[in-house]
Amino acid sequence: MKKAYRIKKDKDFQAVFKKGKSYANRQFVVYVLKKENQHHFRIGLSVSKKLGNAVKRNEIKRYIRQTFLELEKNLSCENDYVIIARKPAAEMSFYEVKKSLIHVCKIAKILKNDKK
Template identity: 65%
Template sequence: MRKEYRIKKNKEFQDIFKKGKSVANRQFVLYTLKQPEQAHFRIGLSVSKKIGNAVTRNRIKRYIRQVFHELDEQIHNEWDYIIIARKPTAEMDFFEVKQSLTHVLGLARVLKKSKNMSKTVELEKRTH
């Protein structure tokens, strides 16, 4: 994922926390804020030290970035997203992270409607 697609500055995080909307499931909290002038979505990640050591935290962040990379076509571009990982993510593999993130993105209603998406998720469940 390109660096310009990431949210890094504290002020940007604070703006999204204050002005944006949040949804959550047991593994993730997702904050969203619409940015109409933006050409591509941006993501900010927060993985607390409570979740695990640096190796665990970096693995979770890698998984989240990969999920957004794979769902690139289904995610609306004019939004900023902040993903906060919760404790259960420490024991999850990539496919569980993808399933959980897809669920929370669906709750936030930021995924474009796609007939193939439900088939893809169903196929991944069967193969793993």
Template identity: 65%
Template structure:
């Protein structure tokens, strides 16, 4: 994922946490903050040490990034997203992660064309 698509600074995370809206399911918490005039969305990832060791946490982050890469054309581009992975994600494969993220993104109403990801 390119540098333009990432949230890295602590201040940026804090702004999204304070001013953004949160939506959650059992596996993920998603914070969304609309940002007008932003050419593309940005994503920040948070995976606690409670989820697993470094290998597990990095694998989860890779799966989340890949899901957002696949969905990037269908997401609202002027948003900042912060994804917090919960403990059950440690045992999930890519398809389960993608399905769960689509679920939480649907709850947040951030898809351009909602009918594509409806059940």
């Protein structure tokens, strides 16, 4: 994922947490913050050490990034997203992660069209 598509600074994470809205299911919490005059969405990931070792945490982050890349055309480009993985995400395959994230996105009404 390109650097321009990532949220890295703590200040940006805190802004999304404080001003954004949260939506959740059992596996993920998604915070959404609308930002005007932004040409593409940005994504921040949070995976706790409680979910497993570094290999497992990085695998979960790869799955989330890949899902958002596949949904890129259906996502609103003026938003910042912070995704927090919960415990059940550690035992999920890529397709289960994708299905769960699409479910949360539908709850949040951030998908432009619900064809996927």
